[in-house]
Amino acid sequence: MDIKIGDIVARKSYECDLLFRVIDIKVRNDGEKEVILHGEDVRLIADAPFDDLIIIDEQEQQMRQKKESELIEQSYKLLRQDYHLLKQKSEYRATGGYQTEEDFFQIPGRVLxxxxxxxxxxxxLSMYERIGVPVHGIYCEEKEMPERVGELIDRIRPDILVITGHDSYSKSKGKATDLKAYRHSRYFVQTVKEARKRIPHLDQLVIFAGACQSYFESLIRAGANFASSPARVNIHALDPVYIVSRISFTPFIETVHVWDVLRNTLTGEKGLGGIETKGVLRTGMPFRLIEKENQEGRYDGR
Structure with missing residues (x-):
């Protein structure tokens, strides 16, 4: 079987439960080939022997993608329902209980x-755009994140920071309480700590950190508001988007309760958790002023 980088494969030893993308092929000291895999829909990095893999054909990929799209659409609809309820509450407050007809504007939280x-x-980024969350996306290898996060915070000035990628926990490397047993959790922890050196207050910079099977407790202790993975399970690629979108559209005078955030994710409380956190949305009026400033290019949401 000719497996090459970029192929979509599954592991026979796991009954082909997840799809993976081949990102590297290495030859071990014993001469056997080892394949490095990234989850296609979950934020998991794994390695597997060459003979444990099977290439997934286009028809099977499309069938699985259809099921995946249905789950994503269901979660998106729930998130939109929450957004409309939050917007109605903001409109009620901004108009003094609908006693005025002034148009109001909203400034959702900016995401890095x-x-x-x-x-x-x-x-x-595609889902952020669909939901309407202002975002600045940066591709960065996990081990480089601690060195880059400080400069990015200073330059972009986000309200919400997402630190994610791929991770995994290996029992053979230590207990669940041993940071060395995780592939990338230590980099996520270091990045959170560096971010908190810039902005220590939990409500001035909201942080989501982690990926599949990440060391949840260590990330929370480092200063993350939300993190993965309490039960060391896999999380979906889009779960960080659903969490921070809810925070981005929740008014700053309201507290975001953990379950209110988790119930719209694709993974739930086994894969995600956090602490009570204030929203970051700001509401103002009149809308005409913002419209005029936007046309003149002088208003940037700050």
């Missing part, structure tokens, strides 16, 4: 999304 996978980053 650092991702260790360029394919996943494109998927996330």
């Amino acid at each position: 999304h650092m991702d260790g996978d360029p394919v996943y980053l494109r998927k996330c």
Whole structure:
């Protein structure tokens, strides 16, 4: 079987439960080939022997993608319902209980999304755009994130920071409480700490950090508001988008309760968790002023 970089494969030893993208092929010291894999829909990095893999044909890929799209659409609709409820509440407050007819405007929270996978980053940016969240996406390998995050925060000035990519936990390398047993969690932890050196307050910069099977407790202790993965399970590629979108559209005077965020994700509480956090949306009026400033190119949402 001629497997090459870029192929979509599955692992026979796991009953072909997940699809993976081949990102590298290495030859071990014993001469056997080892394939490095990135999850196609979940943020998992894995390695597998060459003979454990099977190439997934186009028809099977399309069938699985259809099921995946249905799940994504269901989650998106739930998120939009929440958004409309939040907007109605903001409109009620801004108009004094509908006593005035002034048009109001809203400034959702700006997101800086650092991702260790360029394919996943494109998927996330597409969903951010669909939802209407202002975002600046940066592809960056996980090990480089701690060095880059400070400069990016200073330059982009986000309200919300996403630190994600690929990760995995290996029992053979240590207990679940041993940071060395995780492939990339230590880089995520270091990046969160560097971000908190810039902005220590949990409500001035909201942070989501982690990927599949990441060391949840360590990320929360480092200063993340939300993280993965409490039960060391896989998380979906778009789960960070659903979490931060809810925060982006929640008014700053309201608290975002953890379950209100998790219930619209594709993974749920086994893969995601966090702490109560204030929203970052700002509402103002009159809308005509913002419209005029936008036309003149002088208003940037700050």
